[in-house]
Amino acid sequence: MAVKDRDRFSTATRIRLIGEQTAARVYRSQTRRQDRRSRLTGRAALLAMVLCSLVVALAYPVRQYVAQRAEVADLRTQQRETRQRVEDLRDLKARWQDDAYAEQQIRLRLHYVMPGETGFVVVDPGAARPSRGGLGAGARPWYRNIWDGVDKADAAGRP
Template structure:
């Protein structure tokens, strides 16, 4: 027994025993940690899968909802613009029903005068200068005069 006791209390034996106990504890804690990690990883993967499937399932309907709301807002703006335009046209129609307004417009737009009145048309000085430039049109080729006439007609439409 003395040899056993001596082996039991020797430094080498104690270090060896301590190393084995420590190794066992480390091994147990690693396996527990790995078990915990693997469960957590599985739960996290399942949660990620559920979240992804919800995102995929809801993405299209949400996109449709947002686009439809934008379309509805655009249509409401158009309806309001149309309503405003209808009101303007009703006001204009009511004005044209008034004989004095119609007479004023006819005088202004068509240059009509009442019997006994003398009509005058004031020519814009810039237009007069332009007509002087056109007096020399006989010196240019005919196609230049045609294109100038087309350009003048285009400018007067604006």
Template sequence: MAVKDRERFSTTTRLKLLGEQTAARVYRSQTRRQARRSRLTGRAALLALVVCSLVVALAYPMRQYVSQRAEIADLERQKRQAKERVERLRDLKARWQDDAYAEQQIRQRLHYVMPGETGYIVVDPGAGRQSRADQGRADRPWYSNIWDGVDRSDAAE
């Protein structure tokens, strides 16, 4: 027994026993960490898979939603512009139904005069810069100028 006691209490034996115990503790802690890491990695992978699935599942509907909202905004803008145009045309129609406005426009645009009135053409001070053809057109009635324009466009073809 003396040999056994010596071996049991020898420094070498104690260091060897201490090393084995330490190695066993390290091994157990590593396996626990690895097990925890494995579970964490599995959870993370599952979470990443769920998030990716949601992103893929919602990407197309979100794109459609955004494009439809843009289209709705564009149609509302067009509707607003159409309403404004309708209002302008209603105002213009109401003005044209007023005889005084119609008479004013006829006199201004077509150079009409009422029976008994004398029509005058005011010559522009810058008329000296006009060509002879332009001066000749100013002296003729408006319908002659229109007919000449039709003849010129027909000749151009």
């Protein structure tokens, strides 16, 4: 038995035992790592699948939300512009309620003159388009166009 005891405590035997124990630990560690890896891979795949499902499920509602927000912004801009237009029209209506403004516009647009005044129409020769009767219809006063229309209708009715 002395040989066995000596064998048991020899350096070579101890190194061999340490090597075997280390190999066993490494093997167990690798096995555990592989088990963890396989579990993590399965978990990761499940997590990825859940995330993809969420992305697919939320893509359409998010797109609708963004589109509706853009539409709301457009409608607010349109509302602001419409309110401004209403204010401008109210101002114009208030101006037309003033007799002096109405008289000014009537004189300007319809070429009216007050009794005792002499009316003149200044025409830019380069701007007027000549027609058969001289000035173009847009450059003449409105009443001239009416009378020309009456004259033409009267001439067409005669044999």
